[in-house]
Amino acid sequence: MDPIRKIFDNHDAFPFSFAYKNTKSSLSELPDHFHDWYEIVYVYRGSGTFFIDHTFYDMKQGDLFLIPGNTIHRATPDKDTPVTSTAIYFSPSLLQNPLLGDEFSYLHSFEQATALRSYQLSTRLAQAQHLDQSLESMHLELKHPRVGQRQAIFLQLLQLLLYIQREMGSETKSPQGDSLVGPVWMREILLYLDQHFCENIGLRSLAKQASVTPAHFSRVFKQFIGMNITTYIMTKRIIRAKQLLQESDASVRTIADLCGFESLPHFHAMFKRVLGVTPAAARKSFISS
Template identity: 30%
Template sequence: MHPIRKKLSSEGTMPFLLNYKMTKGKEEELTEHLHDWCELIYIHKGGATFFIDQMIYELEEGDFIFIPPNSIHKSTLQGDHTLTATALFFSPSNSIFSEANRQILNQTFKKVKEDRLFRYKLSAPDQRLVLTFFERIHQEKLTMNSHWEEVCSLHILLFILQINRWFDHLKLLPNPIPPNLMWIQDSLEYIDKNLSKTVRLEDLAQIANMSTVYFSKKFKQTIGMTFSEFLATKRLLKTRELLAHTDWSIQSIAEQLGYQSMPHFFRSFKKAVGVTPSTYRKQNYKLIR
């Protein structure tokens, strides 16, 4: 089973959605999924194991999460534990943003993903700042005064600019991984670094010091997908990213991502995305320097 592509509906006419201080249990958490919108999450209460792209985190109260578009992610709660969080979804294609502002947004998503700046451990004043941004957007949504959608969009832009100011500090923060999860963290990083090569289940199992059967079972339990499904999805997402943000030839992209046959590459891409790679590039090309 491949990750769910979550469909999002806008608040009003602007492409954003706010789920304010929602509490969920184990049964209510969505399995591994991705979406075209960006997602910002603040943990008010509780904790969870959180997987995004190639990183594993143990989340706790006060953590702030930045999920770029088209990033596989999943949170796992234990037993009868609950998690209370606010989640803001928004699209960088929001028409209220100027071209310069859209460039800032896209550069931010790119930096977050490349530098793995997904989880933010903030000071008490910065946590209050995050809460203030969410509260203002929530109040605008409740009152719906004139131009409330435009005001929310401007709050989102200010939010992203503030996140940019945190980047240098975040690079210095360690990400402690529980010993029992180090094997999956190492496996995810290995896959991410070797998308252009042949990545074998047997090699990952050996690195994790597990039998192939046991590794395969634990990988599915932790990530929600089989190893082969995860690898195929990662390659597909990277293909889409390179088609949209580089001027490399389609053949070069296919070769760099380990596709051995161009016909197989075209068939796989069209089946998953619904259009050919060349059509996808025409519809989504936006070179970011």
């Protein structure tokens, strides 16, 4: 099954969404998915596993997860102790503010998470209490609308992002995560794929590297990741291609080559299948926005 692209309305005047203290079972969670918006997840109680990018993390009380846009992820709550969490979603366009003579970005914590390939932060008691109060304040503001509601939510979001950067930047967990989900060879393969997904690799070569049969590799990978190895590699390539379309002036053909697509028609077909638009249309939307 292909990963789901969760769609938010980027044309909304206030590109922000908030899900407060939801308790979800594994059946109510989305399968592997990604979206343009950035996401913050704070865990109040329960346990489970969070697969983000290429790493499994244990979910537990007090954990904070920062998920940059266009990052494959999937939460799997424990059957007996489902996770209760709050999730914040927002478009980075919401934070486009004029320079104030200060080298600061509200997205710095997300940028750091991407650079370190580590998306989990631990909280001490005082930090957990602060986050709880901040999220409750957002919830009450949304629950009881008053004049200036959006401005209030916007300011609270900025304060939250500033707090995370100032007070919790050193709490980042190891890029390897702390979950023992899956065999060691699969965790090693995920790390390898994160660096080599644009190269000419496939099931047989990866299975050989993992010292298992292709059939066993395929079965175990699908069991834990939720998609087959071909779809996983293709999705990571398309996400990378999207980033290059947005951040560079390289031609579509060049980007297709850089991302491991030998055929331009195949690249066009896969890009539209995953993102719903052609590469040219995607680049045009980036320019217009």
